[in-house]
Amino acid sequence: MPTKDNVRIAPAEGKLGVLTPGVGAVSTTFIAGVEAIKRGLGKPIGSLTQMATVRLGKRTDGRSPYIKDFVPLAKLDDLVFSGWDIYEDTAYEAALNAGVLDRSLLEQVKGPLSAIKPMKAVFDQEYVRRINGPNVKKAATNYEKAEMLMDDIEQFRKNTGVARVVVVWCGSTEVFHRPSAVHQTLESFEEGLRKNDPEIAPSQIYAYAALKSGVPFANGAPNLTTDVPALLAMARDRQVPICGKDFKTGQTFMKTLLAPGLKARMLGLNGWFSTNILGNRDGEVLDDPGSFKSKEETKLSVLDQILQPKLYPDLYGDVHHMVRINYYPPRGDAKEGWDNIDIFGWLGYPMQIKIDFLCRDSILAAPIVLDLVMFMDLAQRAGMKGIQEWLSFYFKAPMHAPGLYPEHDIFIQLMKLKNTLRWMRGEDLITHLGLEYYD
Numbered sequence: 001m002p003t004k005d006n007v008r009i010a011p012a013e014g015k016l017g018v019l020t021p022g023v024g025a026v027s028t029t030f031i032a033g034v035e036a037i038k039r040g041l042g043k044p045i046g047s048l049t050q051m052a053t054v055r056l057g058k059r060t061d062g063r064s065p066y067i068k069d070f071v072p073l074a075k076l077d078d079l080v081f082s083g084w085d086i087y088e089d090t091a092y093e094a095a096l097n098a099g100v101l102d103r104s105l106l107e108q109v110k111g112p113l114s115a116i117k118p119m120k121a122v123f124d125q126e127y128v129r130r131i132n133g134p135n136v137k138k139a140a141t142n143y144e145k146a147e148m149l150m151d152d153i154e155q156f157r158k159n160t161g162v163a164r165v166v167v168v169w170c171g172s173t174e175v176f177h178r179p180s181a182v183h184q185t186l187e188s189f190e191e192g193l194r195k196n197d198p199e200i201a202p203s204q205i206y207a208y209a210a211l212k213s214g215v216p217f218a219n220g221a222p223n224l225t226t227d228v229p230a231l232l233a234m235a236r237d238r239q240v241p242i243c244g245k246d247f248k249t250g251q252t253f254m255k256t257l258l259a260p261g262l263k264a265r266m267l268g269l270n271g272w273f274s275t276n277i278l279g280n281r282d283g284e285v286l287d288d289p290g291s292f293k294s295k296e297e298t299k300l301s302v303l304d305q306i307l308q309p310k311l312y313p314d315l316y317g318d319v320h321h322m323v324r325i326n327y328y329p330p331r332g333d334a335k336e337g338w339d340n341i342d343i344f345g346w347l348g349y350p351m352q353i354k355i356d357f358l359c360r361d362s363i364l365a366a367p368i369v370l371d372l373v374m375f376m377d378l379a380q381r382a383g384m385k386g387i388q389e390w391l392s393f394y395f396k397a398p399m400h401a402p403g404l405y406p407e408h409d410i411f412i413q414l415m416k417l418k419n420t421l422r423w424m425r426g427e428d429l430i431t432h433l434g435l436e437y438y439d
Ligand SMILES: NC(=O)c1ccc[n+]([C@@H]2O[C@H](COP(=O)([O-])OP(=O)(O)OC[C@H]3O[C@@H](n4cnc5c(N)ncnc54)[C@H](O)[C@@H]3O)[C@@H](O)[C@H]2O)c1
Pocket: 021, 022, 023, 024, 025, 026, 027, 084, 085, 086, 087, 098, 121, 122, 123, 124, 128, 131, 133, 169, 170, 171, 172, 173, 174, 202, 203, 220, 221, 222, 246, 247, 248, 249, 250, 280, 281, 282, 285, 360, 361, 362, 364, 365
C-alpha cells in the first residue's frame, strides 16, 4: 500500500531490549510498573505513548487517535529488561530497597524482577562520591571497559533474542564537569579511553559503547554524558538517536508549567526560591556538592530560557533564582518540594505564590522512561539520528543543536512532540490559526 509518510518507518517487529545503567529507584519503578501493567494490576498513568491522543486535521474532523495507534510503537509485551549496577541486588531486591512501590505489588511481579541481575558496572568513585559497590568491571583501561559493555549488549541480544535495544541512563548523578580537550573528537575520545583520561566519565563510556553498538541512548540524569562534540558526531555518523538531559519530574515540571503562564500574561518576577527534602539514594548522592552542582545547573537554566530577560528587562531583568536539595532520610522517595515565587503586577504591586508539592519522584519518572524507550526506538526505526529535540518535553535541560537555545516551555515542547509525530506520518501540522472555521 502506498504511504504518504514523510519518513519511512520500519515496523516494530520482534522484541525490544531496554538496558539501564543504574538499577535503582527509577529503573525498578519503571520495570515493575510495566510488569504490573501487563498483568492488569495498574494503569500507565503519566505515559503519553500509552494514554495520550493526537488530534489530526481540523477540529471538526473528529480524528484523535491514540498516539500508539497513530505511529508504530513497540508493545509493552515486547519489552525485555536488563541493566548494570554497582550493587548485586536483583531488580526485585533493589525495588524493595527503594521503597517506592508497595511490597504487595512487588510480590506479584517478583518472578520477572528477580530474574534481572545487574551486569557489572563501569564505575569511578571520583564521579559519584557517596556510594560504592562490589559489582564493577575490572580492566587496565577504560577502552577495555567500553568493549566489555559492548560485549554485554551483544550477549543480551543473543540471550534474549531482542531485535532492537535502547539504553536509558538511570544511574546516579555524576559530579559536574565541563567538556574538555579529550571530548572534542572521536579520535581524542578513544585515545582518552585508552589512556584512562580522568575527564571521561563512566556515563560517557556507556554512551560510547551504546552508540558504537548502534543503540539509541537517552540520559535521565544531568551529567554531561553525550553533550560533547565527540559523542554528538558519533551519534550522527552512526545514525543513532540520542536525547537528554535529566528527567523533568517534580519541581522543574511545575516551573515549566507556571513560568510560561506568568510570562504569557506579562506578569513580572522578582524571585523564585525552591527547596526540597528528599531521602532516597538519589538524595544521598546529591548531598555531595559535585553531584549537586550538575543538578543545580540543569534546574537553574530553566527560568532564564523561558522568561527571556533580555527581551523583557522590566519584567525579568532582576530575578533571584535559588534551588536547594536537602538530603533528609526519613522521607525516602516521597519528596516534598516548596516554591516561594515573588511576582509583581500592574504598577509593580507585589504578590506571592506558594507551592507545596508532595510528589513521588520515581512515580513521576517511570512513565518518562517508558515514553523515551518507545519514542527512541521509533526514532531509530524512522531513520532519525543525533539529538532528538522533539523529546525536550521529558527533560530539564533539553539537548539542542549548537547555536540554538533550548525550548523549556512545556506547552511548546508538547506541540513540538505531537507535530513531529504528525510530520512523520505526513499529516498537516497544527498551527492553531483556525481562521477557516469562521469563513
Ligand atoms: N526520580 C526522579 O524524579 C528523577 C528526576 C530526574 C533525574 N533523575 C535522575 O535519575 C537517576 C536515577 O535516580 P534514582 O532515584 O533511580 O537513583 P538511585 O540512587 O535509586 O539509582 C541509581 C543507581 O545507579 C547506580 N549507579 C551509580 N553509578 C553507576 C554506574 N556508573 N553504573 C551503573 N550503575 C550506577 C547506583 O548504584 C544506583 O543503584 C539519578 O541520576 C537522578 O538524579 C531522577
